[in-house]
Amino acid sequence: xxxxxxxxxxxxxxxxxxxxxxxxxxxxxxxxxxxxxxxxxxxxxxxxxxxxxxxxxxxxxxxxxxxxxxxxxxxxxxxxxxxxxxxxxxxxxxxxxxxxxxxxxxxxxxxxxxxxxxxxxxxxxxxxxxxxxxxxxxxxxxxxxxxxxxxxxxxxxxxxxxxxxxxxxxxxxxxxxx
Numbered sequence: 001x002x003x004x005x006x007x008x009x010x011x012x013x014x015x016x017x018x019x020x021x022x023x024x025x026x027x028x029x030x031x032x033x034x035x036x037x038x039x040x041x042x043x044x045x046x047x048x049x050x051x052x053x054x055x056x057x058x059x060x061x062x063x064x065x066x067x068x069x070x071x072x073x074x075x076x077x078x079x080x081x082x083x084x085x086x087x088x089x090x091x092x093x094x095x096x097x098x099x100x101x102x103x104x105x106x107x108x109x110x111x112x113x114x115x116x117x118x119x120x121x122x123x124x125x126x127x128x129x130x131x132x133x134x135x136x137x138x139x140x141x142x143x144x145x146x147x148x149x150x151x152x153x154x155x156x157x158x159x160x161x162x163x164x165x166x167x168x169x170x171x172x173x174x175x176x177x178x
Contacts, residue, residue: 033165044157051072053073055071066081080093092111110130
């Protein structure tokens with residue numbers, strides 16, 4: 001009976017994906033580059049998730065409580081809210097109110113969280129988690145079977161861009177909005 005309970009709890013848990021990397025960058029530099037990053041630079045889209053093409057706030061994305069509209073290449077939008085900023089250790093946000101019919105049917109929201117750990121010697125460990133909150137039981141199945149893979153791919157590509165930017169010192173001009 002304990003096994004069934006654990007399996008039920010595991011199945012009810014919101015599907016999530018976490019990407020972890022280490023960058024050759026001081027924690028302050030990594031945090032200050034990533035927290036206000038221009039998401040159009042890092043979210044280039046894949047077969048399931050369209051690229052980000054615009055946002056309604058282009059500067060000052062650095063205070064908990066701020067909200068912006070994210071515009072996708074397919075014409076859909078979502079509302080993003082910055083929930084917490086704890087420089088240089090973490091920040092979190094959520095995306096909700098998806099106008100994409102598919103995403104609106106599958107998700108109440110996506111919760112994003114970044115954790116930064118100073119490893120010393122000019123290195124920082126970065127953990128980026130996307131936690132999905134499906135709309136219902138059937139949506140949870142689709143999220144686990146299809147959407148999580150697409151999210152993992154999008155986050156891996158975005159993290160690779162960020163890592164390259166930080167380690168090359170070629171920080172995208174106009175990328176950070178302060």
